[in-house]
Amino acid sequence: MSSKSVQQLDRVVIRFAGDSGDGMQLTGDRFTSETAALGNDLSTLPNFPAEIRAPQGTLPGVSSFQLHFADHDVLTPGDAPDVLVAMNPAALKANLGDLPRGATIIANTDEFTKRNLGKVGYDANPLEDGSLESWHVHPVALTSITVEALAEFDTLSRKDKERAKNMFALGLLSWMYHRPTNGTESFLRKKFGSKPDILAANLAALTAGLNYGETTEDFAVSYEIAPAKMAPGTYRNITGNLALAIGLTTAAHRAGIPLVLGSYPITPASDILHTLSGFKRYGVTTMQCEDEIAGVGAALGASFGGAIGVTTTSGPGVALKSETIGLGVSLELPLVIVDVQRGGPSTGLPTKTEQSDLLQAMFGRNGESPVPIVAPRSPADCFDAALEAVRIATTYRTPVFILSDGYLANGSEPWAVPKVAELPAMTVEFATEPNDTDADGKPVFHPFKRDEKTLARxxxxxxxxxxxxxxxxxxxxxxxxxxxxxxxxxxxMTRLRAGKVERIAESIGDLEVDDPSGEANVLVLGWGSTYGPIAAAVRSVRNSGAKVAQAHLRHLNPFPANTGEVLRRYDRVLVPEMNMGQLALLLRAKYLVDVHSFTQVRGLPFTTVELADAIVSLLEDDAATDPTSEEVRA
Amino acid sequence: MSTDLGMPGTSPTAGTAGVPRLAEDAPKQTKKEFTSDQEVRWCPGCGDYAILAAVQGFLPDLGLKRENIVFVSGIGCSSRFPYYLDTYGMHSIHGRAPAIATGLATSRGDLSVWVVTGDGDALSIGGNHLIHALRRNVNLTILLFNNQIYGLTKGQYSPTSEVGKIAKSTPMGSVDHPFNPVSLALGAEGTFVARTMDSDRKHLTEVLRQAAEHRGTSLVEIYQNCPIFNDGAFDLIKDRTQQEARIVHLVDGEPVAVGPEGDRKVLVRTDGGGMEFVPESEVGEREVVVHDVAAPEPTQAFALSRLDTPEMTHVPMGIFRNVDRPTYDDQVRHQVEAAVGTAGGPPTDSDLDELIRGRDTWTVA
Known part of the structure; x- marks a missing residue:
């Protein structure tokens, strides 16, 4: 491909950053698809403002997309970018703090005008004043080169041409990392099929970016990242929200009952509504209702009629649905509530992630109102979590929470796709005849006569x-x-409803602990989307020679039957959460184990480094109090 | 009172089309079959008893399989209604019955779905769901029992109480302006809007029949007396010596008129674009208002609903509006059926496999 030198890397983290209108999410998505097609393992983290179009060129308007890809299995979107593509001064300023010294910056010099620099408080141009000398800066006039490359497109305005600069940037990065662009080309053909000149311009800009990398002397090296060794199978890249929508649809298909969604738009859950509204061909009914309460009401009404009713929302919506969820608990009807958590309280951080609805899901209703809770651990795992939630809801006739979050919803990863026929069987049995006799021996139907094993009615x-x-x-x-x-x-009845939820534990299996040495004294226990960062941190700590065990909860209510025993097996238990310690509170209350809560609520996933530091610090504490343990201090 | 509502001939089963019916030769159901074994627990003298008896007596006329009828209610005295009917039923939560019924009716076209609600349930806490059910025109029959008071919480004023109502929470009189449920429903472009009264069994039954036959959301306001907290609220129109002078019987295709023979008043248009009642003898050249339930615009029906005043000088009763508009649930089901049909039938495992794989896969050997 190139006469220039080619370097082999094992992993790279790239962050595309620009104005909300610069098409950074699209650019990131396309680069991700190219990377998936090449067989790297990957993980992504989109990060965008709640405002659709904040004032152009300002810090609040910066939108970014981070992608971590490697020749080995990837657990997180990466702590810090190796490469930052900064489409304007705001993108540079907003992201520079995350960029380690020595990282690469590709900056669009056309946007570094006096006016744009002034908007974000730069007195001098950082590309010229030497303040970036610790980084490797590639100044590229992305906008003007793109416009120049499109000179022959007479029918297009300058603005239309400028708009193609993200494709130029994608072309350049595709050259740098040897990504195939044919997938992007066919994507563009589909997207702009009805606008041939826009299509041609985007294709030309993409090619121009590739050629620019090939010819310009500024880029002397390109990089190859070998495909990751992944288990054999067919893979696709998938986001959490899409996996959830497909999972719910598949679960209903397996159960042989209709899926009925009642929903009200809310970030970051709306994409599930959008996706399911396009699944009519699979028999899916969607209703965009007048409010959150109506959404869950319609779902519960459908469940009364024999469908699996589902409602999708985020924290503020759950607050509104609480009374209806309580009704579902009382009626003992199946219902799935998908809570794609975001920063709170109140409106909070609509586009940012958090795990702070655990206690709301657990207790946010009047009366003794237990609701099972299932949490996916990664974007692709949202599929399995959806199946599990529908299984519990239909088997035990109960509302079930799925606690996803903004990170899982929009983040993506490769997924080894399952075959429907190989998924666990799911059967739903409706009552068809009287189940009891009255005082006179006449057959009657008693709607609250329970199954002896499950206590389901x-x-x-x-x-x-x-x-x-x-x-x-x-x-x-x-x-x-x-x-x-x-x-x-x-x-x-209160005890029966509680007992029914407790009995679910009999069907979910034990909490499994990953402890390769079998000698760890410290356990890291998480739930939900922190799985990737925790696993990466545990791996990094183990690589330094220390011993640490890891376990992750899929079920938050009920907990697996052996949870207490697992907690007591270790000297110390670290519980990292993106909240103020909600799981820790539950574990302490239920098992009287003084777990160490490690929390942050920054609207972003944990970084591997901060979690690894927390683990090491706990290992040191443990060693300090245990005379037989020298391993950490050694 | 007259029970001739003067409705145009519509399909007798439009509202219940798609709901399994009894065989032609099957014995007619009885009121007893629709009566559950539960003890009715309303206060003695409550208007709800009369409405319950009318509904239990009327349901057999529909000729539907009893198991395909569902009553959904909210919270309040009236919302205990489903417990007393031997059909499927759900006593839900305050104000939400129309939302729950919307989900049920949309997902199950083979059910006849009824909502029982009250003035507080439907117009206060559940106002949003009510207007949106009407806007969507979901195939539901909503029975709104209006007693102009909160009964179950023991006597606070309701959103239909008259201004100045002295009640538990308003010792100096309520200051907020009440809703007129018929005006509200017409404002939300309800396709079937009617008013009747607990004590007039024949009129109530005939309105129920028309409401059930209507495909779409039928809203029936039922004036209902609460003998404990608001007794006599409708006495002026229940009193046999006064009702003829006060009740305006709406009859489709006929002039809007009120009063006994010999002292009859007819509704005419005024020069200013309004309406007024004038003695029959003084109509002269003036344009008489003729009731038209099927008028495409709800404007005239709305104007009729405004004849009603707290003094009950003139109270229109009967069907204000009855128009055809595609229903939400029919259309939602149609879209799903069309999508399934176009794709060649219900999804198979391999269709789902294809969905799971998506368009962009790669294989690791």
Whole structure:
């Protein structure tokens, strides 16, 4: 490909940053697809403002997309970029702090005008005043070279030509890292098929970027990253929100019941609504309702009718849905609530990630109102989490929370796609006939006569003759379901509802611990999207010779049956969370184990380095108090 | 009172089309079959008893399979209604019944779905869901029991209470302006809007019949007396000596008129674009307002709804509007059916495999 020198790398972290309107998310997505096609393992982190178009060239308007790819398995989107593509001074200023000395900066010099520099408080041009001398800076006139490359496109305005500069940047980076661009070309053909001149301009800009890298003397080296050794299989790249939508659809298909979504748009969950609204061909019904409450209400109504009702939202929406979720607990009907968590409280940080709805999911309702909680650990794992949530909801006739978050929702990773026929079986049995006899021995249907094993009540749907019955949010008499204000009955029903949720633990398997040495004294226990950063940190600590165990919870309610035993097995347990210690609170309360809570709420995933530091610090504490352990200090 | 509502001939089953019916030769259902074994727990003298009896008596007329009828309610005295009917039922939470019923009706075209609600449930806490059900025109029949008071919470003023209502929470009288439920429903472009009264079983039953036959959201406001907290709220129009002078019976295709023979007043248009009642003998050349339930625009129906005043000088009763508009649930189901049909039928495992794989895959050997 090149007469220039080619260097082999094992991993690279690239961050594309620009104005919200610069197309950075698209550029990142395309580079990700090219990288996936090449067989690298990867992980991505889009990061964008809540405003659709903040004032141009300002710090609040900066949008970025980070991609970590490697010749080995990748667990996180990377702590710090090796390469920053800065489309304007704001993008440089907003991201420079994350950039280690020696990293590469590709800056679009055309945008470094006096006016734009002034907008973000630069008195002098950092590209010229020597302040960036610790970094490797490539000043490239991205905009004007793109416009020049498109000179022959008479029909296009200058503005249209300038708009293609992200494709030029993509071309340049594709050259630098030997990415194939045919996928992007066919993507552009599809996107701009009806606008031939725009299509031609984008293709030309892409090629110009490739050629620029090849010919300009500024870029002397290009890089190769060999494909990662991944388990055999067919792979695709997938975001968490897409995996969730496909997972819910697949679960309903496996269960043989319709999927009905009631939802109200909210960041960062809306993409699940968008995606499912396009799945009508798979029998999926979606309703964009008048508010969050109506969304969950419609879902619960559909569940009463024999569908799997699903509602998708984020934290503020869960707050509004709480009463209806409580009704679902009382009616004992299946319902899936997807909470794509974001920074809170209140409106908080709509586009940033956080894990701070755990206690809301656990306790955010009136009365004793237990709801099972399932949390995916990575974008692709959202598929499995969706299947598990539907399994629990339909088997135990209960609302179930899926706690995803902004990082999982928009982040992506390669996924070894499963075959539907090989997925766990999912069966739903509706009640079809009377299940009891009355005092006179006449067959009757009792809607709250429970399955002895699961404690689930029968699911008898309208249209089933002879099983007509009424359910409601008023306390019901055990077995008959008639209204009951009897004290003993309420005590019994409360314990039955709690007991039913506890029994789910019998179907979920033990908490598995990863401890290769078998000699670790310190356990790192996480849940949800912190899996990648925790695993990367654990790996890094082990690489330095220390021993540490890792476990990760998929089920937050109920916890796996052996959780207490696992916690007590270790001298110290570190619980990193993107909240103020919500899981730690639950573990301490339930198991009386004084876990070490390590928290941050910066709207971003943990970095590997900060987690590794936290682990090492705990290992040192442990060693300091344990005379037999010398390994850490040695 | 007259029960002839003067409706144009519509398909007798439009509202319940798609709902399984009893065989032609099957014995007619009885009121008893629709009566559950639960003890009715409303206060003695409550208007809800009469409405319950009318509904239990009317449901057999529909000829539908009982298991395909569902009553969904919210919270309030009226919302206990589903417990007393031997159909499927859900007593849900305050104000949300229309949302829950929307999900049920949309996902199950084979059900006849009814909502029972009250003035507080439908117009205060659940106002949003009510207007959106009407806007979407979901195939539901909503029975709004209006007693102009909060009963279950023991006597606070409601969003339909008259200004100045002295109640538990308003010792000096309420200051907020009430909703007129019919005006509200027409403002939300409800396709079927009617008003009737608990004590007039024949009128109530006929309105229910028309509401059930309407495909789309039917809103039926039912004046209902609360003997404990707002007794006598509708006495002026229940009193046999006064009702004829006050109740305006809306009959499709006929002039809007009120009063007994000999002292009849007819509604005419005024020069300023309004309406007023004038004695029949003084109509002269003036344009008489003729009721048209099927008028495409709800404007005249809305004007009729404004004849109603807290003094109950003139209270229109009957069907204000009854127009056809595609229903939300039919269209949602149609889109799914069309998409499934175009794709060649319900999805198979291999269709799902294709969805899971997406368009951009690579293989690791």
């Amino acid at each position: 029968p699911w008898a749907v309208p249209g089933t003759s002879g099983l007509e019955h009424r359910v409601g949010g008023i306390e019901k008499a055990n077995i008959t379901g008639n209204i009951s204000y009897d004290p003993d009955n309420h005590d019994l």
